[in-house]
Amino acid sequence: MPPQKSLQAFLATARAALTAPPSKRTTPLHFVLGNESADLDSLCSTLFLAYIRSHSPPHVLHIPLCYLPRDDLSLRPEFAAVLKYAAVTTDDVLTLTELPGGDNGLKPEDTRWLLVDHNVMTGSLGQTYGSRVVGCIDHHDDEGKVPADAKPRVIQKCGSCMSLVVEQCSEAWQALAKREEDDSNTGKDALPIGSQLAYLALAPILIDTANLGNKDKTTTHDERAVGIAETRLRAGFESGSGSGSGGGYDREAFFAEVAALKEDVSYMSFRDIFRKDYKEWEEGNLKLGTSSAPRAFAFLVRKAGSEDAFAKELEKWCEEKDIDVMVLLTTAKDDGEFRRELLIWARGGKGVVDAVKAFVEKGGKEKLGLDTWGEGKLDLEDGGEGWRRCWTQERVEYSRKQIAPMLREAIKGVKKS
Known part of the structure; x- marks a missing residue:
């Protein structure tokens, strides 16, 4: 049995x-890959699942x-903070920058x-x-691209994908912890690796479910996964290890620390805010771009100086990415x-x-509970060639996971003019 690292x-x-x-490469190489938004859920799930x-x-x-270039890691201070609990830094993780290219590229x-997480x-x-x-x-939503006989093939609704990862890996995680109990290499001031992994598991689940407090997102999968992870974490502290790790675990404090870092975009440029959590899809010759920002439009407008200044910043991003339908x-x-x-x-x-108008008027507005934001100051009607609307959204249970597929369906078959 290989030694535990x-x-x-x-x-x-x-x-x-x-x-x-290439001459020394052992193939095939097996990868674990999160989605291109590279949010905390994708990044932590990737590390956790690959290790287990x-x-x-x-x-x-x-x-x-990690599905992002190395330079973009600086936009995710919350990820760097969580990594410290697992005794690693962003310098240790692997990104698209490290993926071989050119003559050394992977076939x-x-x-x-x-x-x-996709x-x-x-x-x-x-x-x-x-x-x-392969899995x-x-x-x-299941897009039917992963083969039906793939293993694993787990696609289920829950607040955080990490919750499904924890459930799938719970027996292996337990076995890993048992192997570690007698590991003399575990220092008295270091948490066991099984407990360090618990922090990787807990962070995205707590963030995505608002500390298990968002009733619209929290499922039994999330609650069960938090229970599993916290059990592993308590076992690490009770074993006598981790005396140098703060003396214990406080869920509220841990959640507050990570959430504060995730929500702080005050120091970022607008380009960085838009690309921090960005995903795009192509439908025919159209490109749908979606960005998620952890601050309200009122904050973004104040940061820009006015509604017009903010709209110009967003327009620059749309032009850079050649976006036909932009969703923020x-x-x-x-x-x-x-x-x-x-x-x-x-x-x-x-x-x-x-x-897009038809999507809004024929059910989207009612389904999402949309109401005009800021007396229409971010709205635009440009002779039928350009159209922008900004709303408050009453139905908070609808996130990008639901809205993006709805819009993709709405623009399917439409040609760019």
Whole structure:
């Protein structure tokens, strides 16, 4: 049985396997890949799942690949903070920047891909390696692209994808913890790796469910996964390890720390705010771009200086990404109440405008509980060629997971004019 490694040592092994020259590369390489928004759920799920699968029978190395370039890690201070609890830094993780290219590039047939927090490989990776997907664990709508006989093939609704990952890995995690009990390499001031992994598991679940307090997002999967992770964490502290890790675990304090870092975009440029949590899809010759921001439109407008200045910043992002339909979703917690807002900007010509208007007028507005934001100061009517609306969203249970598929369906078959 291979020796159990710290998360840092595991990532070093994965890096060596990924960056080895072609002549010394052991193939096929097995990857775990989160989705292209690379939010906390995707990033932590990728690391957690790759570590557990690599340390469970048949002990095949799984390389955790963060779906973003290395420079973009700086936009995710919440991820850096969580990594510290697992005794690693962002320098240790693997990103698209480390993926071999050119003459050293990976042939599709020399790879296997396990998707987490999505079930369709998108972007340039999807074009190259999409046919090499062997499984998925996801909580989005099933797009029918992962083979029916794939293992694992888990697609279920819950607040955080990490909750499904924890459930799928719970027995292997328990076995890992038992192996570690007598490990003399565990220092008295360090938490066992099984407990360090608990912090990776807890962070996205607590963030995505508002500390299990958002009744519209929290499911029994999430509650069960938090219970499993906290049991592992308590076991680590009770074993006498981790005396140098703060003396214990406080869920409220941990959640508050991570949430504050995730929500602080005051120091970011607008381009960074829009790309921090960005996903896009192509429907025919149209591109649907979606950004999620953790602050309300009122904050964003104040930051820009005016509604017009904010709209110009968003327009620059749309032009950079060549977006035909732009969706900006905001979340905020005011006076203890969770709120959502939504902006949709149809930019691809009259046909696109008509399709998006029809989506709103024929049920989307009522279904999502949309009401005009700021007396229409962010709205735009541009002779039928461009159309923008901004709303408050009463039905807060609808997030990008539901809204993006609805809009994709609305613009399906529409041609850019």
